[in-house]
Amino acid sequence: MPVEYRMGAHTPAQEACHMKVSTRGEYGMRAMVALAHHYGTGPLSITDIARESSVPPAYLEQLIAPLRRAGIVESKRGAHGGYILGRAPGEIRVGDVFRIMEGPIAPMECVSEDESEQVCPLIDGCETRPVWLRLRDSIVDALDSQTLADLIATPASPAANPDRIPTTV
Numbered sequence: 001m002p003v004e005y006r007m008g009a010h011t012p013a014q015e016a017c018h019m020k021v022s023t024r025g026e027y028g029m030r031a032m033v034a035l036a037h038h039y040g041t042g043p044l045s046i047t048d049i050a051r052e053s054s055v056p057p058a059y060l061e062q063l064i065a066p067l068r069r070a071g072i073v074e075s076k077r078g079a080h081g082g083y084i085l086g087r088a089p090g091e092i093r094v095g096d097v098f099r100i101m102e103g104p105i106a107p108m109e110c111v112s113e114d115e116s117e118q119v120c121p122l123i124d125g126c127e128t129r130p131v132w133l134r135l136r137d138s139i140v141d142a143l144d145s146q147t148l149a150d151l152i153a154t155p156a157s158p159a160a161n162p163d164r165i166p167t168t169v
Contacts, residue, residue: 021102027055028063028101029094035073036089036148043075043082063101070100089152095143105139108132113140 030053037052038044046064050057064083067073074086085092099105099113106112110120111132123129 021098023059024063025098025101027053027059028067029097031055031060031063032067032072032085032092032097032148033151035083035085036092036152039085039089043080043084045082049083066100067097070096072096072100085148089148092148093144094146094148094151095140097148098143105136105143107135107139111136 031049034049034052035044046057046060049055050060053060055063064073068075072086072092074084076082076084104113104117106114106117110118110123110126110129112118113136
């Protein structure tokens with residue numbers, strides 16, 4: 001059965017497709033940067049990660065779960081347990097973290113990285129789709145061209161996060 005399209009009508013998927021990064025994406029990235037700062041120094045507790053990343057501990061626990069499932073965060077049990085990166089900071093792209101937290105990159109539903117989400121009935125012959133594809137590809141390039149190591153290579157000013165735990169490497 002053909003899909004009916006009316007001007008101004010939006011499906012729930014279209015309503016969910018937006019370019020704003022959610023707090024989930026922002027906080028997840030901050031937590032990963034905190035872990036990257038401490039790579040190789042042992043596990044960080046949820047409390048320490050929360051303090052360094054300015055993420056509420058209860059919310060942080062929810063964010064850690066998908067990062068663990070994806071294998072980029074590991075948990076260590078015991079008295080000195082906590083969380084560590086599952087790979088070196090230079091092996092974790094910003095785009096990897098973004099996709100785990102936010103899903104496929106999709107500035108418009110018709111150009112989602114997940115082809116199953118490309119359901120617009122106007123895709124074939126759409127004259128505006130090329131610009132949305134270029135936008136998506138630019139976002140992908142920006143996110144995938146940087147790693148956590150790149151993010152921590154240029155230190156933020158101490159005023160940016162006075163709660164950051166100093167590390168000695």
